[in-house]
Every structure is written in C-alpha cells, then in structure tokens.
Amino acid sequence: MAKQYETVIGLEVHVELATKTKIFCGCTTAFGGAPNTHTCPVCTGMPGSLPVLNRQVVEYAMAVGLAANCQINQYCKFDRKNYFYPDNPQNYQISQLYLPICHDGYIEIETGSGKKQVRIHEIHMEEDAGKLIHDEWEDCSLVDYNRSGVPLIEIVSEPDMRSAEEVTAYLDKLRLLIQYIGASDCKLQEGSMRADVNLSVREVGAEEFGTRTEMKNLNSFKAIGRAIEGERARQIELLEEGKAVIQETRRWDDNKEYSYAMRSKEDAKDYRYFPDPDLLPVNISDAWMNRVKDALPELQPQRQERYEREYGLPAYDAQIITASKKMADIFEETVALVSNPKKVSNWLMVETMRLLKEKNQEPEDLRFDPENLAKLIRLTEDGSVNSSVAKEVFEKIFTDDIDPEVYVTEHGLKTVNDDGALEEVVCKVLEENSKVVEEYRSGKEKVLGFLVGQVMKAMKGKANPAKAGELLKKKL
Amino acid sequence: MAEIITDETIDYVSILAKLKLTEAEKEDAKADMQKMLNYIDKLDELDTSGVEPMSHVFSFDNVFREDVVTNQDDRDAMLANAPLAKDGQYKVPKTVE
Ligand SMILES: [Zn+2]
Numbered sequence: 001m002a003k004q005y006e007t008v009i010g011l012e013v014h015v016e017l018a019t020k021t022k023i024f025c026g027c028t029t030a031f032g033g034a035p036n037t038h039t040c041p042v043c044t045g046m047p048g049s050l051p052v053l054n055r056q057v058v059e060y061a062m063a064v065g066l067a068a069n070c071q072i073n074q075y076c077k078f079d080r081k082n083y084f085y086p087d088n089p090q091n092y093q094i095s096q097l098y099l100p101i102c103h104d105g106y107i108e109i110e111t112g113s114g115k116k117q118v119r120i121h122e123i124h125m126e127e128d129a130g131k132l133i134h135d136e137w138e139d140c141s142l143v144d145y146n147r148s149g150v151p152l153i154e155i156v157s158e159p160d161m162r163s164a165e166e167v168t169a170y171l172d173k174l175r176l177l178i179q180y181i182g183a184s185d186c187k188l189q190e191g192s193m194r195a196d197v198n199l200s201v202r203e204v205g206a207e208e209f210g211t212r213t214e215m216k217n218l219n220s221f222k223a224i225g226r227a228i229e230g231e232r233a234r235q236i237e238l239l240e241e242g243k244a245v246i247q248e249t250r251r252w253d254d255n256k257e258y259s260y261a262m263r264s265k266e267d268a269k270d271y272r273y274f275p276d277p278d279l280l281p282v283n284i285s286d287a288w289m290n291r292v293k294d295a296l297p298e299l300q301p302q303r304q305e306r307y308e309r310e311y312g313l314p315a316y317d318a319q320i321i322t323a324s325k326k327m328a329d330i331f332e333e334t335v336a337l338v339s340n341p342k343k344v345s346n347w348l349m350v351e352t353m354r355l356l357k358e359k360n361q362e363p364e365d366l367r368f369d370p371e372n373l374a375k376l377i378r379l380t381e382d383g384s385v386n387s388s389v390a391k392e393v394f395e396k397i398f399t400d401d402i403d404p405e406v407y408v409t410e411h412g413l414k415t416v417n418d419d420g421a422l423e424e425v426v427c428k429v430l431e432e433n434s435k436v437v438e439e440y441r442s443g444k445e446k447v448l449g450f451l452v453g454q455v456m457k458a459m460k461g462k463a464n465p466a467k468a469g470e471l472l473k474k475k476l
Numbered sequence: 477m478a479e480i481i482t483d484e485t486i487d488y489v490s491i492l493a494k495l496k497l498t499e500a501e502k503e504d505a506k507a508d509m510q511k512m513l514n515y516i517d518k519l520d521e522l523d524t525s526g527v528e529p530m531s532h533v534f535s536f537d538n539v540f541r542e543d544v545v546t547n548q549d550d551r552d553a554m555l556a557n558a559p560l561a562k563d564g565q566y567k568v569p570k571t572v573e
Contacts, residue, residue, distance in 0.1 A: 019543050026546030035565045037549040044554050055540035077531055084494055086568040099531075132571055135562070142565035145554075270492060275531060283537040 003240075004204040007232045008212075009167055009197060010159035013174060014152050015184045016128065016192040017060045023127050023151035024051030024094065024279075035144035043149035045089030051278055053078075057151040058101070058282055060183040061125050062292045064153060065102030067177050067299060068120055072289055076101045077281040078125075081271045086143050087129040095154075097273045100124035101282070107177070109169040118170045119158040126152050153183075159198065159209065164225040171195060171221065172323075176300040179325040185364055188219050195224060200245070201235045210235070211245040215252050215259055227252040231259050303328055311341035321348055324363030330370050337374035340381075347373060351391060355398045368401040376404040383464055389413045415464045419471075422455075422463060426471050429454045440476055448472060478513035481506050 022029055025042035041049035065072055076099040080092040102123035109116055128150040132141045155174065161167050175186040175193060186193040200212035215231060218224045230252070235245050250259035298306070300322050307318035307328075322328045327348060334344045356363060376393055379385045385393065385408055393413065396402045408414050429451060430437055440447050448469060455468040486502050486509075497505060551564060560567035 021541075021543050021545050026541065026544065028545045028547070033549075034551075035563070036551045036554060037564075038547075039554050040547045040550060041554070044557070046554075046557060052539060052541045054543050056543035058540075082492075086566070086571060132568075133565075134570065135567075138562070138567075139570055140562075141568050141571045142562060143568055144565055272492065277532070280534065280539045281531055281537045 005201045005232070005236050005239075006204050006206075007162055007228065008159045008200050008202060008209055009161040009163075009228065010212075011155075011157045011161070011167065011170065012196040012198065012214075013155045013157075013171070014194045014196075015064075015155065015178055015186060017057055017151040017153060018182060018184050019054055019056045019060070019151055021054055022149035023054050023057050023125070024149055027149065029150050033146055035142075036146060038146040039148070043089070044145050045091070051094065051276075053279060053282070054151065057125055058284070059292055060151075060181070061101045061123060061153050062284065062289065063181050063296060064155075064178055064183050065105060065123050066289075066293050067181060067296055068102070068105040068107055068123070068155075068174070070102035070105030070120060070123060072102055072284060073099050074284040074286075074289065075099065075281060076284070078276045078279045079273045080276045081273055083271060085129075086141060087132050087148075089130065089143075089145060089148060093127060093129065094276055094279070095126035095273075096124035098275070107170055107173050109166060109173055111166055111169065116160075116166070118160045118166070121156045121158050123153055123155045126154060128152050159200075159212075164228040167197070167224060167228060168221050171224070176323070176325070179364075180297055180299045180303075182297070187362070187364060188221065189362075191219065194219070197224065197227060197231075199228060199231050199235070201232055201239065210239075211247050213245065213247065213259075214249045216249060216262070217251045217253075220254075223252065223254045226254065226257055227259065230257050234259065300325075300328075307331075307341075311335065311345075313341060313345055317345050317349055320353075321345060326366050327352070327363040330366060330368075330373070333370035334373045334377070337371065338377045338381075340377060343377050343381075344373070347377070347394065351394050352398065355395065366398075368397050372397045372401060372404055379404055379408065384408070384414050386415050386461070386464055389415070389461060413462065415462055422459070422468060422471060425455055425458045425463070426468065426475055429458060430472070430475055437476065478510070478517045481509045481513065485509075 016029075019029060021027060022043055025040050027038045027040050027043055030038065042051055062072060076096065078094050079097040081095045081097070082092045084091050100122040103121065105120035105123070106117040107120065109118055128147050130143050130145040130148040132143055135142050157170070161170060171193075178184050178186050178193075184192055188194070195218050197215045197218060198212050199215065200210035202208065202210040213231065213235070215227050218227055231250070238245055246261075249262045251262050252259045304315075304318045304322045307313045307322065308315055311318075313321070321331050331341075331344055331348055335341050338344065352363075352366070356365075373394075376385075376390060376397060379393075380387065380390045389408070393402075393404050393407055396407060397404060433451065433454065436447050436450060440451075451472050452465055452469050455472070456463055456465060483502070483506075486497070486506050489509075490497050490502075490505075555561045555564065555566070558566045
C-alpha cells in the first residue's frame with residue numbers, strides 16, 4: 001500500500017504598515033515617487049546617521065499582537081541582522097531577534113472539521129529593503145531606496161497548518177484583522193502583504209517533522225495554493241525515490257508551477273545578530289498597552305454579527321460584505337444615507353461583486369463614493385430610473401464614480417412618468433401587434449411580457465415596466 | 477578556557493565581512509580576536525547571578541519620533557555619495573537571484 005503523507009506548513013508573513021513615514025526617519029512611505037526621491041541619510045545607510053523609532057510602528061505592532069491574542073514583551077529592543085546585498089544600504093537590517101514585541105498568540109480558523117487554532121510564535125518589527133532592477137543595457141543593477149526603511153511587521157506562525165485550505169483561511173483571517181485595525185491594506189499583489197511558506201512532509205502518524213524548505217515569491221492566494229501543492233509533490237517524490245529533502249530557500253515560479261532552489265550566496269546564512277546600539281529599548285507601560293487594547297476597533301467577526309442583528313442581513317450576506325473592510329465601510333456609509341440595508345447589500349453582493357470579478361479587482365480597490373450609490377438607490381425607489389437603467393448607471397459609478405442624478409439627466413435616462421406619452425405608445429404597440437393581442441385575449445396571458453418589451457423598446461428603455469404592464473392590461 | 481581562533485575561523489569571518497586579508501593581517505586578526513575571547517573569559521570569572529543583563533549602555537528608553545513627514549526630496553544630495561549612479565539610481569554590480 002502506498003504511503004500516506006501529511007503536509008506540515010508554517011508561515012512567515014511580512015506586512016507593510018500604513019504609517020505616513022518610515023520606521024526610523026521622516027521620509028514618506030508614499031507609493032509611486034520617482035526612484036530615490038523618498039530617501040535621506042538614515043534610510044540610505046550613511047555613516048553617522050542615527051535612526052529614531054516611529055512611535056506609530058510600535059502602536060500598530062502592538063495592536064495587531066493584541067488582536068491576535070499575543071503576549072506583549074513590554075520591554076523590547078532592536079537587533080541588527082547582518083548581510084551584504086545592495087538592496088540593504090547599511091549592510092544590516094534592523095529587526096528584532098531576542099525580544100520581539102509580541103509572542104505566543106493564535107488565530108482561530110474554520111476548517112472542514114471545525115475550528116482550529118493556528119499558533120503565532122512571534123511578531124517583530126523591522127525595516128523593508130530597497131528595490132533592485134536589472135539594467136539590460138549596461139549589465140548592472142540599479143537600486144531605488146524609496147522602500148528602504150518602510151516599516152514591516154513579520155508574523156511568524158508555528159507549523160500548525162496541514163493544507164493549502166488552512167493556509168488560505170489563516171491568511172484571510174490575518175488580513176482581515178490587520179485591515180480592520182487599519183495597520184495595513186494587506187494587498188498581496190502589490191506586496192504590502194507577503195508570505196513565505198515553510199513546508200515539510202512526513203508520513204501520517206510520524207512524530208518528527210521532515211526537513212523543511214522555505215518558499216518565497218508568492219504574491220496571490222492562488223499562487224500560494226499552487227506552490228503548496230507543487231512543493232508537497234516534489235518532496236514526496238524525493239522521499240519515494242529514497243532521496244533526502246535539502247533544507248533550502250526556494251523561489252516559486254507560478255508560470256512553470258515549480259519551485260527552484262535560489263542560488264545560495266557564496267557565504268553561509270550567518271546573520272550574526274547583535275543588539276543595535278543606535279536604538280534605545282522600548283518600554284511599554286501597562287497604561288500604554290491598555291490604551292492600545294481599549295482603542296482596538298470592531299473587528300470582522302463582531303461587525304458581521306452586528307450586521308445580522310442590527311440590519312437583519314442573512315449571515316451569508318453579512319459575511320461576504322464584511323470580508324473586506326472597504327466593502328463594509330461602503331455598506332455602512334450608504335445605509336446611513338438611505339436606510340435600506342437590504343437594497344444596499346444587494347447592490348454590493350450582486351453588481352459590485354460581478355464588476356470586481358469582471359475587472360479582476362479586489363474589494364479594497366473600490367473607489368466610489370457611498371453618496372453616489374445612495375443617490376442611485378433613491379432614484380430607483382422613487383421610480384425615476386428602472387432597474388436596467390440603474391445597472392447601467394451603477395457601472396458608471398463603479399468605474400468613474402459619477403453622480404447618478406447628473407448622469408441620468410444629462411443622458412436622458414429618466415423613466416418617462418408622463419402617462420400621456422406612455423398611453424400613446426401602448427396604443428400604438430397594441431395596434432401594431434394585433435395578432436399577439438388576439439392570442440392574449442384567447443387566454444395566452446404569457447404574451448403580455450412580449451408586449452411590455454415592445455413598449456420598453458419604443459420608449460428606449462425609459463418606461464417603467466410595471467406601469468406599462470398595468471396600462472396594457474387595462475387596454476386589453 | 478577560551479575557544480581557540482583557528483585559521484578556518486579567520487577565513488570564515490573574512491568571507492562574512494567581505495575582507496581580503498594578507499597572511500600577515502590574518503595573523504594579526506587572529507591574535508586580536510584571541511585577546512578578546514580571553515577577556516570575555518576573564519569577565520566570566522565574576523559572579524553575575526542576580527544581575528539583570530544590560531541591553532544598552534545608556535539608561536534611557538522610549539525615544540520616539542511622531543509619524544510626521546519631515547524630509548523632502550533630497551535625491552541628488554544622497555546620490556552624490558554614491559560611487560556610481562544612473563537615472564537617479566545607485567548603480568551596483570549585477571545581482572542575480
Ligand atoms: Zn529616510
């Protein structure tokens with residue numbers, strides 16, 4: 001009988017914090033600046049420059065740790081991780097090894113067989129590195145240090161996950177938690193959330209872990225799923241052939257669906273950590289910690305529960321809407337304006353989700369003003385636009401955030417509520433379709449739909465279909 | 477008794493530090509490092525039970541900046557420190573992952 005294998009997975013998740021400035025200097029963290037325009041002596045590692053810790057980084061790290069059930073090291077400090085690579089101008093990264101800010105927490109996930117806790121080993125604060133681009137013309141590399149010194153937290157889990165599904169569930173939970181706190185937007189595609197996967201396999205029932213590999217370069221939930229499947233298969237194949245898995249860092253190539261060993265740098269992986277003498281320790285008082293704890297916002301599970309209770313949304317709808325902080329915020333702001341939660345939820349659940357999927361976007365990318373959705377809902381409620389026009393207008397709100405009142409007026413999309421005009425068209429349609437009229441009168445009431453369609457067509461979609469139907473019936 | 481600094485240790489450390497040492501320099505470095513380790517041994521003779529490990533030479537903590545942008549674009553001044561630059565970026569030997 002073939003051997004059965006179990007996959008053992010732990011994650012190292014890096015999250016870029018949403019601070020305005022870098023972790024140790026007053027340079028902006030804004031995206032999209034020309035290369036090296038967001039740099040100073042500190043984040044380019046000039047000798048003699050001194051780092052000073054951004055208080056907000058400690059606040060965010062602590063908030064995430066508390067929400068993830070961690071213990072806080074109230075006395076914590078920074079260490080230097082030494083390595084030479086041009087993305088790192090100091091030749092060391094400032095990180096935390098000995099006393100990381102948070103430790104021993106957990107995240108609860110739902111699995112096929114019930115709830116499960118994924119333990120968090122630690123969360124530490126550190127700085128991001130610069131970006132290297134290869135220059136084809138001169139066969140050299142060019143460095144942009146705009147991201148150098150951007151604050152990160154690294155969340156290290158215990159090897160508690162056993163499948164790609166559990167990994168996805170864990171990342172989803174973690175992402176929601178951090179987004180709701182506002183500590184990061186957590187976009188995998190844009191790199192503000194990055195996951196390294198530590199994976200090993202062992203025979204079912206074995207007590208010892210197998211040798212693990214670390215996979216990098218995973219920038220979507222789908223890529224993570226494929227990488228886990230691919231690496232599991234690769235390791236099992238090695239074991240089946242009687243070969244050993246080598247402990248190494250591998251780079252996942254999502255196009256080829258295979259991981260490659262990263263060329264090991266000529267020197268060993270020996271970071272020679274030591275305490276950073278330029279930075280003073282952080283001493284977190286009970287009062288400070290409690291203040292951060294008390295200021296924790298409502299997180300996703302509480303918000304879902306409140307939407308069900310307060311707005312009467314079905315659990316499923318409440319879950320989908322709160323699965324993105326952005327979406328939930330739009331929901332709430334729109335409901336405050338039109339007080340029709342069911343209608344607002346419908347627009348988000350149906351049309352918004354459809355357009356996001358069509359345009360391959362995430363809910364965090366939503367850009368429209370809730371005021372505009374509220375106006376559109378009012379226009380449908382007072383019968384000013386019919387449902388097919390409303391969908392068309394909504395698409396415009398979704399893409400260009402237009403004001404629907406202005407838009408329908410400018411494009412002449414308002415439903416014609418002039419009964420005279422409608423009656424004229426109804427009479428004309430009845431005249432032109434005498435055969436259908438006879439069918440209706442002989443009992444085939446289904447044909448009414450066809451007649452309504454003809455009226456709508458004659459009025460270029462601007463009639464109220466219910467009204468047209470009524471009038472038709474009356475005339476018939 | 478302190479660990480003996482061998483030739484292998486010196487070679488390994490110079491790889492990590494990206495230093496090319498002459499034979500004479502290696503001997504000097506070996507002797508210096510040995511002295512340091514011996515000194516640590518000396519410290520070990522003291523009874524430090526009940527003494528909190530010192531994490532910093534200053535008795536300060538909690539020195540913070542507020543999260544406010546204070547730096548403007550100073551790219552050209554920064555790049556002036558670089559041996560080589562191109563298109564507003566630092567030019568370095570090719571790196572391949
Ligand atoms: Zn800076």
